[in-house]
Amino acid sequence: MEEEVPGAMGTSASLALRLGQIIFSTASLLFMCMGVEFYSYTAFCFLVTVMGLVIPWSLTLVLVDAYSVFVKCLPHQPRILMVITLGDWVLSFLSLAAASSTASVTDLLLDVGSTFCPAKLCSRYQLSAAMAFLSWFLSFASALFNLWLFPSL
């Protein structure tokens, strides 16, 4: 029963999804923060905040998954799984909102002209938005797999 849903908590597919989330959200945060001006736009601050929430969340869960895969298979406890699924959903919606805000603001800055956004900075904002979209996609996959596990509990 623990192995029924691939991608749910404690399987190796879940471990891979979490690792991907960590990589993409860290990349998104770095691309955004290495520029100095991110705090002057609300959307970029929002992205930094959300990524700052996603990284510790995924780090915690990657440890749980790694323990479950390599050391000892942990049993599924409905209450803990519910908290994890809820957290995944909330973070996945927040990261979608942050990614699309960043993408649209970057697009607008490109249109308005180079006074607001030198070409080098703008391409980094775009990369950051792309990484945030990838991170959203993976965290949505995790949330969906965990939700799928519910009826079998």
Added chain:
Amino acid sequence: MEEEVPGAMGTSASLALRLGQIIFSTASLLFMCMGVEFYSYTAFCFLVTVMGLVIPWSLTLVLVDAYSVFVKCLPHQPRILMVITLGDWVLSFLSLAAASSTASVTDLLLDVGSTFCPAKLCSRYQLSAAMAFLSWFLSFASALFNLWLFPSL
């Protein structure tokens, strides 16, 4: 069995959700389109496109729900329900992305100054974004309730 999940296809709660989606997405579209300059920003075009998809989708489903509530209870067919749930999910993600893009672009336009966005237009963009968020919330609720119905089929 058809009445097991409140809010799933064919119940009166679902009818109310769909009506709310139509009202909020139409309001969002009108607030955006009555201004003349929406096509000069990518995010606003995206919002108009998404709302133009949400309105006919909800209109179709509100007819199905109304028929099911007032005339004759329709049986749940897994294949049709799957298509409806999938469409709900896709549209709910698109409308969240559109709403947050619109909100962040409006916020940026307010910061940049009144040359880009007269006060009257900007408050209408904000209203439009708020309506889009409400429409997202309702369509997310519909998608969740329909997904919940799956295991019982």
